[in-house]
Structures are given as C-alpha cells and as structure tokens.
Amino acid sequence: MFFKKISDLRGEQNSSFSARVLLLSFPSAIVFIVLASLSFLSPMAAILSYAIIVVFNMFFLSSITIDLKRLKKYINTLAEGNLSDVNLSEEEAHEIAEAINSMHRFWVAKTDALEAQVMSDAAILDTLPDPILMIDRSGNILGANLSARHLLGDTVTDQNIETVFTSNNFINAVSKVLKKESESENLFFYMQNPANKKIYAHIKQLPWFSKGRAVAVISLYDLTKALKLEKMQSDFVANASHELRTPLSVISGFIETLQTSAKNDPDARDQFLKIMADQASFMSALIENLLSLSKIELSQDEKPQEKINIINVVEEVCASLEHKASERQMHIVLNKETKIPKITADAQQVKQLFQNLIDNAIKYGLSGGDVNIQIKKVDHIPPSKSFRVENGEAVAISVNNKGSQISIENLSRLTERFYRMQEHKNLNIKGTGLGLSIAKQIIMRHRGNLTVSSSAHNGTTFTVYLPLSLKE
Ligand SMILES: Nc1ncnc2c1ncn2[C@@H]1O[C@H](COP(=O)(O)OP(=O)(O)OP(=O)(O)O)[C@@H](O)[C@H]1O
Ligand SMILES: [Mg+2]
Known part of the structure; x- marks a missing residue:
C-alpha cells in the first residue's frame, strides 16, 4: 500500500x-x-x-x-x-x-430554496394578465412575463427596448426613469407591431434596496379590447335608437296624414291605423328584446341553479308556436332520445332560447316544409373560439327547417345584434334582428355552444348544446 x-x-x-x-x-x-x-x-x-x-x-x-x-x-x-x-x-x-459536506449540504439547500423562490416569483408574474418587463440601466430587457412574451414575442428578453418599441414618446419616458430624472412615468402610445394597439404604460424605478441588475419595471395595459367594447356599446345605442326611430317616424307620418289629407277618408284611415298598429307592435317587440338582452347580459356571471327537463320545455314552446306554424302550412316534428337527463339551467331563459330558434325556423323556413327538432345526449360540447364551454356530457337540441342555403358570409354574422339577411328584409318578413343574439347570450351563460349549418338539400340547422351540469 x-x-x-x-x-x-x-x-x-x-x-x-x-x-x-x-x-x-x-x-x-x-x-x-x-x-x-x-x-x-x-x-x-x-x-x-x-x-x-x-x-x-x-x-x-x-x-x-x-x-x-x-x-x-x-x-x-x-x-x-x-x-x-x-x-x-x-x-x-x-x-x-x-x-x-455539511457546508455543501447547506448551500445546496439554500440554492434550492432560492431557485424555488425565483421560480414561484416567475410563476406569479406569469399569471398576471398584463405584460410586465424588467429592464437594466441601459434599457435591456432582463425579464418578461408570459403576457409580455405573448404580446412582444418569445425573443423579447435580452433585447433593448429601443429595438422592441418604435414610439419615441415611450422610449423617452423610459430613459427619463433610467436617468433618474423621474421616479415613474405614465403614458398612452400606439404600437406598430402588433399593429394598432393602444397601450397605456407605467414605468417605475425600482427602490434602491432591490439589489440586482433590474432598475425599472414597465407595466403595459392593452386598451384595444376595452376601446373596442366601448365602441360596440356606442354602436349598439346608435343602432337601437335608429331601429326605434324608423317605426316612430312612420307612426308620426301617418298621424299627420290622418290629421290632414286623410282626415275624411275612412278607407285610408283603416289602412293607416293598421300600419300604425303594426309599427307600434314592432316597437314594443324591439323594446322587449332590448330589455331582455340587457337582463341576460346582467345575469351572465350568475350560475343557473334550476334542474329542468329540457324535453318538457321544448314541447311547451312547440305547442305555443303550433298555430304560427300551421299558418305557413308547416308541422313541428319532435324527435327525442328516451333517456335525456335533467339539466342545470334557467328554465325561463332556455324557453326564450327555443322560442327564438323555432320562431325563426317557422318564419324563414320553406312554407309547407316541416320544422324538425331532435334532442339527444352527447359526450361533449364542441369548443368555441370566443367563449368558454363546459366540459363533459351535454344535451344537443337541433332545430332544422327546409329552405335555401345561407351563404357562409351570412352564416358568420347571424348572431350579430340587429343583423338581418337582405333577402328576408326584401321579403318584408318582420323581425328585430335580436333573436339570435339573445339566444347566444343565453347559451354563453349556460357555458354551452351554438352551431349552424346550411345546405340547399337539408336546409338550415341550428344546434344548441347545453351541459348537463355546471361545475364552478
Ligand atoms: N332558420 C333560419 N333560416 C334562415 N335564415 C335565418 C334563420 N334564422 C335566422 N335567420 C336569419 O338571421 C337573421 C337574424 O335572426 P334573429 O332571430 O336574430 O332576428 P329576426 O328573426 O330578424 O328578429 P326577431 O328574432 O326579433 O324576430 C334573420 O333576420 C334571418 O335573416
Ligand atoms: Mg328571430
């Protein structure tokens, strides 16, 4: 040895x-x-x-x-x-x-704790909905949370803010904070890439005791969505006023005619009074639908509580519309699976939903053709791009009517508020253009989905998916 x-x-x-x-x-x-x-x-x-x-x-x-x-x-x-x-x-x-060894174990434990802390800090930052950037004294981006990476791209870290942002106002504001001429800066600016985004930025110096290379934090608030929502609301008010003004001006016109030229003409009077009554009932339907829409929107965050038998609700609606269908020589035919479980839903809203869909099928379907309704259980709801749908089993209720094919362009706009197809306006079929947007809001509240398909051979089918139960 x-x-x-x-x-x-x-x-x-x-x-x-x-x-x-x-x-x-x-x-x-x-x-x-x-x-x-x-x-x-x-x-x-x-x-x-x-x-x-x-x-x-x-x-x-x-x-x-x-x-x-x-x-x-x-x-x-x-x-x-x-x-x-x-x-x-x-x-x-x-x-x-x-x-x-014991020194090593101590440092390993310390490093692990530090690593866990850094990871949990990063995870917390990633959960924040608004983009956040950390920059060093030269304006280099040291870190970006998940929403910043979504907005500016995954490679944003290590770039300088001058290469990422083009707005001079924004860059000047950042440099003011970096030069310590100001503790914080707030401003609005437009981003070129991604295009036309209006951003509100808050740039804040980090306190002196925050050791490390990061000296300032930039929080960005994307105002594009909020502005779009604001525009939608003002458009809605403008549209609603316009829709109300039209029948109102018709009624006022006839009142004037009845007071003057048609004063002593009983035939004209009867005819005008009928038109006025039609316009008045259209106005009341419009007001009714507007109120309904705002009520449903207000209930959007309330989880439906009732347990309802969907077959009973649909049958009730069919019975109430039977007469209207017979006026167009139509039959409402209901096909259902025998074992349909009860669903968690708002009975009154679900009734309104099917009233709107079956009413449309009668109004816009081919006269003399049947309205076919089918109710069945499905394993899941098809996903939606614009709203959240519930996972798990659901009931699918489809409402089909015969008639000409709806173009893809029209199909994509049917649930827009006040949208009505030109051919139906030309045929003078009355409607407020709100029935399907009300239907969509009700479905959204129930975390379900609505699909539409249309072909010359099979006509138009609206399918409503409603989950059996709502989780949270
Ligand atoms: N089953 C259908 N077949 C063909 N077109 C339809 C059908 N359902 C709806 N549409 C078209 O979609 C448009 C919007 O429908 P929606 O139910 O929202 O409004 P409306 O029926 O015009 O008015 P309201 O429902 O207040 O009576 C209709 O005007 C019509 O052009
Ligand atoms: Mg309708």
Whole structure:
C-alpha cells in the first residue's frame, strides 16, 4: 500500500513532495552530522539512520498528501455540482471532508430554496394578465412575463427596448426613469407591431434596496379590447335608437296624414291605423328584446341553479308556436332520445332560447316544409373560439327547417345584434334582428355552444348544446 501511495505521488507533483520530505528530514540531518562529527556515531550509521528517517517521513507525508489531493479533487467535483464519495485515511482529513459536506449540504439547500423562490416569483408574474418587463440601466430587457412574451414575442428578453418599441414618446419616458430624472412615468402610445394597439404604460424605478441588475419595471395595459367594447356599446345605442326611430317616424307620418289629407277618408284611415298598429307592435317587440338582452347580459356571471327537463320545455314552446306554424302550412316534428337527463339551467331563459330558434325556423323556413327538432345526449360540447364551454356530457337540441342555403358570409354574422339577411328584409318578413343574439347570450351563460349549418338539400340547422351540469 505504501508503495502504491508512493507510486501515486510519482506521477503528480513529485518535486514539491520531495522538497517537503527533505525539509521535514532536515533537522535530523543536522543532528546526525553533529553526532558523526563528534564521533558519537560512525558516518555509515549516521547516513543509514538519516535514510530511515527520510523513508519514515516519506511514508508519513505521503498519506497526508494523498488525502489532501483527494480532498482537493472532491471539492472540485462538488463545485461542478456533482456528488461523489471520498476515501481518506487520516481522521483529520475525514473531519475536514465532513465539514465540507455539511457546508455543501447547506448551500445546496439554500440554492434550492432560492431557485424555488425565483421560480414561484416567475410563476406569479406569469399569471398576471398584463405584460410586465424588467429592464437594466441601459434599457435591456432582463425579464418578461408570459403576457409580455405573448404580446412582444418569445425573443423579447435580452433585447433593448429601443429595438422592441418604435414610439419615441415611450422610449423617452423610459430613459427619463433610467436617468433618474423621474421616479415613474405614465403614458398612452400606439404600437406598430402588433399593429394598432393602444397601450397605456407605467414605468417605475425600482427602490434602491432591490439589489440586482433590474432598475425599472414597465407595466403595459392593452386598451384595444376595452376601446373596442366601448365602441360596440356606442354602436349598439346608435343602432337601437335608429331601429326605434324608423317605426316612430312612420307612426308620426301617418298621424299627420290622418290629421290632414286623410282626415275624411275612412278607407285610408283603416289602412293607416293598421300600419300604425303594426309599427307600434314592432316597437314594443324591439323594446322587449332590448330589455331582455340587457337582463341576460346582467345575469351572465350568475350560475343557473334550476334542474329542468329540457324535453318538457321544448314541447311547451312547440305547442305555443303550433298555430304560427300551421299558418305557413308547416308541422313541428319532435324527435327525442328516451333517456335525456335533467339539466342545470334557467328554465325561463332556455324557453326564450327555443322560442327564438323555432320562431325563426317557422318564419324563414320553406312554407309547407316541416320544422324538425331532435334532442339527444352527447359526450361533449364542441369548443368555441370566443367563449368558454363546459366540459363533459351535454344535451344537443337541433332545430332544422327546409329552405335555401345561407351563404357562409351570412352564416358568420347571424348572431350579430340587429343583423338581418337582405333577402328576408326584401321579403318584408318582420323581425328585430335580436333573436339570435339573445339566444347566444343565453347559451354563453349556460357555458354551452351554438352551431349552424346550411345546405340547399337539408336546409338550415341550428344546434344548441347545453351541459348537463355546471361545475364552478
Ligand atoms: N332558420 C333560419 N333560416 C334562415 N335564415 C335565418 C334563420 N334564422 C335566422 N335567420 C336569419 O338571421 C337573421 C337574424 O335572426 P334573429 O332571430 O336574430 O332576428 P329576426 O328573426 O330578424 O328578429 P326577431 O328574432 O326579433 O324576430 C334573420 O333576420 C334571418 O335573416
Ligand atoms: Mg328571430
């Protein structure tokens, strides 16, 4: 073993090892020289004794040196992040290794905790709906949360804000904060890429005690959606006023005619009064639908609570519209699976939903053709691009009428408020253009979905999906 250790050392730093052995043996060399010169020891015996001491020191030093080398190698392995065993012969060396181990364990635990903290901070930032950027003193982006990466692209980190943003006002505001001319800046600006986004930005210096390279945080608020919503609301008010103004002006016109030129014409009077009554009932239907729409919108966040039998509701609606169908020589034919479970829904709203759909099928369907209704259970609701649908089992109720095919362009606009197809306006079929938007709102509240298909052969089919139960 001793020779193995010696040979171990041979390949390594031999010179420093020999120097250390010689240094350690130097005092005994002096002693032997003195003893030999005073003739207490023969020169031969002095050399032999010195050689024994040198060999002894070599043996003694080799084990320490080997342990030190192993310790050094072990520390290097730990520094590289790997764990390995260390085989040491000296007890002190063991104690040192143990101390290093416990120090290593302490730092590993600290690093793990720090890493977990950083990851949870990043996860929290990622859950925030608005984009957030962290920048250093030169305006380089050090970090971006998930919504910032969605808005500006995955490669936004490490870029400079001047390459990411084109708005001079924004860049000037950021540089003001970076130069500490201002603690925070707020401004509106437009982004070119992605195009035409109106953004509200808040740039804030980080406090001096926040160590690290990040010196400021930029929060961005995308106002495009809010502005679009605002525009939709004002368009809605404008449309509603316009729709109400038309029948109102017809009624006022006839009142004037009846007061003047048609004053003494009983035939004209009867005819005009009928038109006025029609316009008045249209106005009341419009007001009714507008109120209905706003009521349903207000209930959007309320989870429906009732347990309803969907077949009963549909049958009730069919019975109420039977007369209207017979006026157009139509029959309402209901096909249903026998085992349809009850669903969690708002009975009154679901009734209104089918009233609108079946009423449409009668109004716009081919006269003399049947309205076919089918109720069945399905395993899931088809997904929607614009709203959330419930997972799991559902009831699918389809309402079909015969008639000409609806173009794809028209199909995509049917649920828009006040949208009516030109051909139906030309045929003078009355309607407010709100029935399907009301239907859509009701379906959204129930986390269901509505699909429409149309072909020349099969006519038009609206299918409503309503979940059996609503989870949260
Ligand atoms: N089953 C259908 N077949 C063909 N076209 C339809 C059908 N249902 C709806 N449409 C078209 O979609 C438009 C919008 O329908 P919606 O129910 O929203 O309004 P409306 O029927 O005109 O008015 P209201 O429902 O107030 O009487 C209709 O005007 C019609 O052009
Ligand atoms: Mg309708």
